[in-house]
Amino acid sequence: MRLLHLGLPVLDHERSLRFYATYFGFDPATAQSYPDGTVIVRNADGFDLALHPATEPTSAPYFLHFGFAVADADTVRTLAARLAADGVPVVERDDEPDLVSIKCLDPDGWRVEVYWERRPDA
Numbered sequence: 001m002r003l004l005h006l007g008l009p010v011l012d013h014e015r016s017l018r019f020y021a022t023y024f025g026f027d028p029a030t031a032q033s034y035p036d037g038t039v040i041v042r043n044a045d046g047f048d049l050a051l052h053p054a055t056e057p058t059s060a061p062y063f064l065h066f067g068f069a070v071a072d073a074d075t076v077r078t079l080a081a082r083l084a085a086d087g088v089p090v091v092e093r094d095d096e097p098d099l100v101s102i103k104c105l106d107p108d109g110w111r112v113e114v115y116w117e118r119r120p121d122a
Contacts, residue, residue: 004047006066008110009054013039015107016051023083023104024068024112057109065103067113073100076116080104 010016017039020026026049030042037053070076077095080102084090091111092103101115 005050006047007038007050007052008106008108009058010051010108011054011057012107013037013051013053017041019088019107020049023079023088054108060110065111065113067101067115070114070116073116076100076102076114079114 008016017026017028017031020041021028024043026041026043028041032040034040039051040048041051042048070079073095077100080090080093083102083104089105090102091105092101092113094101098118099115101113101117103111103113106112
């Protein structure tokens, strides 16, 4: 069993689609719209992100987040610099020998983590 789908309430699906395409590799060409206004977009790993229309901002508990694993620590650092340069709030950073991680906020305030972690088998 694998987790391959996440649904997020968003105020502006076009804005969210641009954000996730720009920074996290979701392909706008895969976007499908549904009668209820939901737009589902897929990344190269086959993960589906469902952007569901919301009428007001959603408040989430502080710890609630989702994350993307990357191949190496420098990928996290490079993305962190790019996000910051583009004005995307980077709200958490961790840079240790066995873990490099950031959390940023998407346009609706959802916490998105990008991390590299040294695996014991690596």
